[in-house]
Amino acid sequence: MYNNLDSMYIIFYFVSTITNIPRERNTILNTSYHEKSLWVSLVSTVLVFGTYFIKAFGIFGVQSRSGTNLIFTFISAVVVLIVIQITTQIFLTITDRKAVEAGQDERDRSIDQRTTRISYYILVVGIWISVGSQVLESDQTLLINLLMLSFVIAEVVGYINRLVIYRRGF
């Protein structure tokens, strides 16, 4: 029967192809609460903000949006992301209340510390690119979208980095 574990396995299969992480099915079953939470954050952020940036920059033939249209699209994206994350986090909490109460252990904290630096560097580069865009073209909408894109890319890379380290170890 198709279920949520199958969905996670499909996504994991795709990621493991890219990152060369072993593809044993019980890997999913041995996934900690914090790791599942990261998967939720990664997938929801990519889907929601991926859609937003496709509309904001007018990629794949989609007509780009500006002004109040763009503001509404952004607010919608944030609301959808919040709803998705809260709903799925509540579900994860119900299924593993003990892990939530226990909080992060030393391995979780260590992985967080290791992955923060690369996200910071990506964010800094993105900010410089965003500021540089103002030299070439003084469009405030472009500046704001580039700043948002930097933040999202930094977060997504952080999530992926954490997930790879959870699987590969260090």
Next chain:
Amino acid sequence: MNGEMTQQDLADRIGVSRQTVLAIEAAKYSPTLELAFKIAEVFDVPLDEVFQYQGVSNS
């Protein structure tokens, strides 16, 4: 060690998640000294009976 307890039992006694115990057993995570001592204490054996250092070869 010798099948005395489950991974979850050990995890509960040393204050980490079962997945962390799994990672330690699979050599995918090197615990802190404090955690290593806790594990040795749980099994009531010396530290070097539980963990052995395998240095990196420079040749």
